Amino acid sequence: MYAVVMRTAAQTQFQYRTANYAYMLGMIAEPVIYLVVWSVVARSQGGAVEGITAGEFAAYYIVWTLVRNMNIVFTPFGWEERIRTGEMSAMLVRPVHPIHYDLAFFAGWKFVVIVMWLPIAAVLVLIFRPTFDVNALEVGVFLIAIWGAYLIRSLLLWVLGMVTFWTTRVSALYELYFTAELLLSGRLLPLALLPGWAVTVSDVLPFKYTFGYPIEVLAGDLSTAELFIGLGLQAVWIAVGALLVAAVWRIGVRRYSAVGN
Amino acid sequence: MSPLLKSPRRLRLAGTFLQIGAMNELQYRVNFFLSLVQSVVAVSTALAVLALVFSHTDSLGGWSSDELLVVMGVYVLMGGLIRSVIQPNMQQLMTDVEQGTLDYVLTKPEDAQLLVSVRRFQIWQGVDVFVGLALIGVALVRVSEPVDIGSALGFALALVLGALDIYCFWLILTTGAFWVTRVDFIIELFDGMYQAGRWPVTIYPGWLRISFTFLVPLGFAVTVPAQALTGRLSGWLLLGAVAFTALLMAFTRWFWRCGLKNYSGASA
Secondary structure, eight states: OHHHHHHHHHHHHHHTHHHHHHHHHHHHHHHHHHHHHHHHHHHHTTSEETTEEHHHHHHHHHHHHHHHHHTOOOOTTHHHHHHHHTHHHHHHTSSSOHHHHHHHHHHHHHHHHHHHHHHHHHHHHHHHOOOOOOOHHHHHHHHHHHHHHHHHHHHHHHHHHGGGGTOSOOHHHHHHHHHHHHHHSSSSSOGGGSOHHHHHHHHHSSGGGTTHHHHHHHHSOOOHHHHHHHHHHHHHHHHHHHHHHHHHHHHHHHHHHHHHO | OOGGGSOHHHHHHHHHHHHHHHHHHHTOTHHHHHHHHHHHHHHHHHHHHHHHHHTSOSOBTTBOHHHHHHHHHHHHHHHHHIIIIIHHHHHHHHHHHHHTTTHHHHTSSSOHHHHHHSSOOOGGGGHHHHHHHHHHHHHHHHHOOOOOHHHHHHHHHHHHHHHHHHHHHHHHHHHTHHHHSOOTHHHHHHHHHHGGGGSOGGGSOHHHHHIIIIISTHIIIIIHHHHHHTTOOOHHHHHHHHHHHHHHHHHHHHHHHHHHHTOOTTTO
């Protein structure tokens, strides 16, 4: 079932390559802005901030663009539409849990995204001259970690989206969630630049395993132990996410049938 | 020069549309609180980012943190203007071109560019205009260098010019809809690029700075007004902004006419 949905998604999205490209280009602005700001800071501080040089910032934010693309999953904002239009009813009568459909669809899309990302990455590398120091192990761990990040973010946002079963006034809640994610995941800035207490907070939250950790596997300087501990904690968060999805879904879907009647 | 400023009758027309838009939106008062929450979250995040950057440095490209707060205030203010006035009108125009309903605008006895620019207002999004003004106020108190009347006037003029530049930029992009029809991705693209205005364009490397000044007029829309308030604006730069805006408006007018010629309507 996964193979079929993934293939369909890849083929569909490939037809919308112009729109996909425009979307990706719009997204490039975000890391480029952060990169410029931190490079300016690094230069004014004599070449490095907390030991991170301009070239390392460039590496960080270029890997960021791929990780960000891997992190595009079914948005919690989509839940309202699904419930309002009754699309959810159709999903309920299918023989598999609806999350499998979302997971497969977005996973298939990723292959299109990765192919389209390569030329963008090449241009960014030429412009910003990153410094990379990668070995085969890091590449291997990275290839697993980006899918780990994809799963964690898919599952957690699915749980967040299910709040719509109870109330449709959810935008304020979503804003808070995404703000916390922005600041504590490594999306806005490498986590090493946060104040000490914030680093501690980010360690016990799942956010950093969707941005900071996979990025640093490739762009940072993690020890072999740190590489594998990271993968292990990703596995833990995937398990937590899966349990939450299962539990919240069981309670929430009852609410849904109540609304439908 | 501009069709918008030609006669008081046209201003009255715009006023009437604004009134209708406001009345429409007043029905949905909850949206005011939603906009307010969004605005507060966005501004707090931006303040946190500013604090993080300045925990590692004392100045960014020659700007102090209080001066960057002025930039942020202008950025928020202009963003509110864009989302409450410019973007709703342009989105409506995109829909009308796609569905052919622009016919109804073209058959009215008034300049079509004026009509498509003043039809929709989302007043609640205008919350950001006031949040932006408040930020600028706080920042100016903290900078504690009094703003003389010349700078204040320069700021007001730069702000109007900047808003006109952004309007022209949006209309040029939207006019593209006459040729390619589906341009809704422009909104994503613009939102992404607009974020660059959060920081003064002077910190960007050369080619980006030029793009963010002339290609996407963020420099004129955000940085120049902020420069006026922080004693960085020369008369020449302001004159340059006037000239640029005049040229851009003339070009937009011409491009819009070309686009209209290409419009075939719903039934044709």
